[in-house]
Structure formats: C-alpha cells, structure tokens
Amino acid sequence: MDEYSKKVMALFKNPKNMGEVKNADGAGEAGNPVCGDVMRITIKVKDGRLADIKFKTMGCVAAIASSSMITELAKGKTIQEAMDITNMDVAKELGGLPNIKMHCSKLAADALRLAINDYQKRKKR
Secondary structure, three states: OOOOOHHHHHHHHOOOOEOOOOOOOEEEEEEOOOOOOEEEEEEEEEOOEEEEEEEEEEOOHHHHHHHHHHHHHHOOOEHHHHHOOOHHHHHHHOOOOOHHHHHHHHHHHHHHHHHHHHHHHHHHO
C-alpha cells in the first residue's frame, strides 16, 4: 500500500487537537533523525484521565495524521488506557499506513508515553 487512506488525508488536511495544552501536566517529544519528523504531545490530567491532549508536529502527511489520531484515541482515557495505545492501534484507526510510514505511528505512541511519563514524574515531586 503506497497511497494514504481517506482518513489519513482528512486528518492531514484538518488535524484535530493541534496546538499546545496551556499549563500542561506533562509533555513528551519524539523524533526521527532519519526523516526529520518531530512530534510534541502535551496533556492535562484530571481525576486520573486525559482531560485534554494536543500535539505539535513538524513532519509528513503520515506524521501529522498519526499525531492527530493518537490524541483522538487517548482523550478521555485513563492514564493506563492511554499507555496501552500502540502504534498498531493508530495505524488501524487511520485505515492503514504505507510500510515506510509506520514509524510515524510509532513516534506518536512514543510521544504520548513520554508525556504520560513526564506527568507521572512531576506528580511525584
């Protein structure tokens, strides 16, 4: 599969949850030096759930769509449920990604986990 699904193109053209959460409880950044994609995810946690989540991504069509999709999948979930979201979940919800773009879904999952880890570290302080 070399073409993008309709869902990928729709989220690329009109990404959801783009931007930065004000006074974020956690932030995570993941990047790929080979392709140059960089994703930053910020989260706001309320009552153990992701009350708000936003992303800023510099990257290709698949990177932006993956970032948008992971925020959609994680919003409203408990911390544990959000941690359990995999890059395969992201790719599946996007209607698939070309093999050479699967790393974009992995970056999105990594950035989410890093944001949650950051939140958990801050909470302990």
